[in-house]
Amino acid sequence: MNRKQRRRLQEAFFVGIMRTSLAGACLVLGTILAVITVRGVGALSWEMVSQPPESGFYLGGGGGILNAILGSLALATGATLLAMALAVPLALFMHTYLRSSRIANGIRLVLDVMWGIPSIVYGAFGFALMVFMGLRASLLAGVLTLALVVLPILARTFDEVLMMSPKDLREATLSLGATRLEYLGVLLRQALPGLMTALLLAFGRGIGDAASVLFTAGYTDALPQSLTRPVASLPLAIFYQLSTPFPEVQARAYASALVLTILILVVSLLAQLSARRLGKHVIR
Amino acid sequence: MEAEIRRDGAVLTPRYDAAPGRRPGTARVIKDHLARTGMVVISAATCLLVVLIAGALLIRSLPLLRTQSLGELLTSSTWQPSHGAFGFAPFIAGSIAVTAVAMIVAVAPAIFTGIYLSEYTVARTRTRLKPLLDLMVGIPSVVYGLWGILFVVPLVRDHVGPWIDGTLGQVSPLFRQTNPSGYGLLSAGLVLGIMVFPLIVAVTEEVLRSVPHEMREAVLCLGATRWETTLCVVRRRGMAGILAAVVLGFSRAFGETLAVMMLIGNSVQVPRSLFDSAYSLPALIANNYGEMMSLPNYESALMAAALLLLAVVLLFNVAARLVVNRLTARS
Structure with missing residues (x-):
């Protein structure tokens, strides 16, 4: 074999490996979705998603997981809104007052590192804080802890969106004599669709996170009622149903997982649509 | 004071916020500074969160660390x-x-x-x-x-x-x-x-x-x-x-x-x-x-x-x- 053939073979070999890796990943993703769908569809019923658990639910009794669905939605909504109150000014601050400075990069580093902190650590911190403040496991404590998990995700995603805004926009606005704050308003208008995407992304992550709400939000069979009461969440509902020894309850866990996966799919689909559709007033 | 309309159509409105001795547009500048301060506080608080988390966990784990060495x-x-x-x-x-x-x-x-x-x-x-x-x-x-x-x-x-x-x-x-x-x-x-x-x-x-x-x-x-x-x-x-x-x-x-x-x-x-x-x-x-x-x-x-x-x-x-x-x- 001459040199040219060998090089061609090498090229084909590595392209083959790379394509196989990518195809393997897609295949695994397909298997995950297929297994969850096939096993979940059997136990899925209208009763499952429209009723709270009745007594004896975990022994195979009637009822559904409405408590967990509503609880998860409440937790994720609260956490996203709370995180938004901090993350949005933070990201805008980096792009109006601190553009491309060392401090902005420092903040980015801190946010990236916070993104990497496992949610169980946030959960333990939330628990320590609860003990300190004399709170019990409740929707409020869960929202506070989940907001910490979601904050860096929201801030960094929104930061990336702001990075895409045209440079001319800043120069044009500031050259008209606008203050930085007035420029911030212009920038916010420009980045609004991106903010929606970031919010939905954070919301999706909030729904799926279990380790942080495990200590702090508790679990209950009742529907969420007040900020000071415990709430159920979908991931924990799946986990608890799975820990029972009864096959019919476990089958419900599969159905709950399907519900959770569909919720996540819908949210991420909305996130992608919002990026495309809401850009009516955006300068490109 | 009334608004003055120039020949090219620009409207010059009188400044109501102009107190004697102040430079033009002061209210805007003050607003800008306030917003800046607020955002500095938010950013600093966010960055300090990591320290706060580590500190809280350390304090809670001290009772054990006192009895047994790391x-x-x-x-x-x-x-x-x-x-x-x-x-x-x-x-x-x-x-x-x-x-x-x-x-x-x-x-x-x-x-x-x-x-x-x-x-x-x-x-x-x-x-x-x-x-x-x-x-x-x-x-x-x-x-x-x-x-x-x-x-x-x-x-x-x-x-x-x-x-x-x-x-x-x-x-x-x-x-x-x-x-x-x-x-x-x-x-x-x-x-x-x-x-x-x-x-x-x-x-x-x-x-x-x-x-x-x-x-x-x-x-x-x-x-x-x-x-x-x-x-x-x-x-x-x-x-x-x-x-x-x-x-x-x-x-x-x-x-x-x-x-x-x-x-x-x-x-x-x-x-x-x-x-x-x-x-x-x-x-x-x-x-x-x-x-x-x-x-x-x-x-x-x-x-x-x-x-x-x-x-x-x-x-x-x-x-x-x-x-x-x-x-x-x-x-």
Whole structure:
């Protein structure tokens, strides 16, 4: 074999490996979705998603997981809104007052590192804080802890969106004599669709996170009622149903997982649509 | 005072906020300054959160650290909370082992996929493939755990396990199928590897794409194949970045809780074989929060475990992020 053939073979070999890796990943993703769908569809019923658990639910009794669905939605909504109150000014601050400075990069580093902190650590911190403040496991404590998990995700995603805004926009606005704050308003208008995407992304992550709400939000069979009461969440509902020894309850866990996966799919689909559709007033 | 209309149509309105001695537009400037101060406070508070978290966990774990030295806690393998013996060694060993399995599974395919996305695909293919990777990140860990129970555990128990036991198991006790249940390091590691795969892909791709195009063009001009060009790019700039991607993947895997807890078998022992069940640090915290208050120093021990987790993840993350930032900023 001459040199040219060998090089061609090498090229084909590595392209083959790379394509196989990518195809393997897609295949695994397909298997995950297929297994969850096939096993979940059997136990899925209208009763499952429209009723709270009745007594004896975990022994195979009637009822559904409405408590967990509503609880998860409440937790994720609260956490996203709370995180938004901090993350949005933070990201805008980096792009109006601190553009491309060392401090902005420092903040980015801190946010990236916070993104990497496992949610169980946030959960333990939330628990320590609860003990300190004399709170019990409740929707409020869960929202506070989940907001910490979601904050860096929201801030960094929104930061990336702001990075895409045209440079001319800043120069044009500031050259008209606008203050930085007035420029911030212009920038916010420009980045609004991106903010929606970031919010939905954070919301999706909030729904799926279990380790942080495990200590702090508790679990209950009742529907969420007040900020000071415990709430159920979908991931924990799946986990608890799975820990029972009864096959019919476990089958419900599969159905709950399907519900959770569909919720996540819908949210991420909305996130992608919002990026495309809401850009009516955006300068490109 | 009335508005004055100039000949070219501009309307000059009188300034109502103009107090004597003040410069024009002062209210706007004051507003600007107030907003700035507010945002400085928010940013500082956010950055201090990490310190606050570490501080709170440290304070809560002090009662335990007073009675036992750190070295003793990290190396002792007796875990008997009712006797006041808190040895973290089995959990640390379990966490490291399961993460190692995950990395062995994920690293090579993830790096190849990252290279493929950055060097071999056009922008349109990338934008089509991106949502798939995002979806892999977005799937909750409890769903991964459930998939592991339904699909990976039976696979390991009935097919992979006997096969590895029959071949490699004859050579080394590391590969003996000691545990017929299927719940153990291999199952948990496989699922964990799939979970960190998209992260490693994303960082690898980001780092490689920051290498300037001129470099690739120069190498291609000399008649190199695409793969040879890739090797050049990786050798020149990508090595540190790929290493950083792996470290980031490692620290993400190290802190993963629910999926590992559902698959690893949760028995307190230092694992000796790929199939042994073990116990990871995050699972320790998550599984025992219920009894936390019942025994002296128990809560403190779990907080110390969280602190340990935080310390490892912070160390790895800061180092890797600094490398990535430096590589991507230079272009």
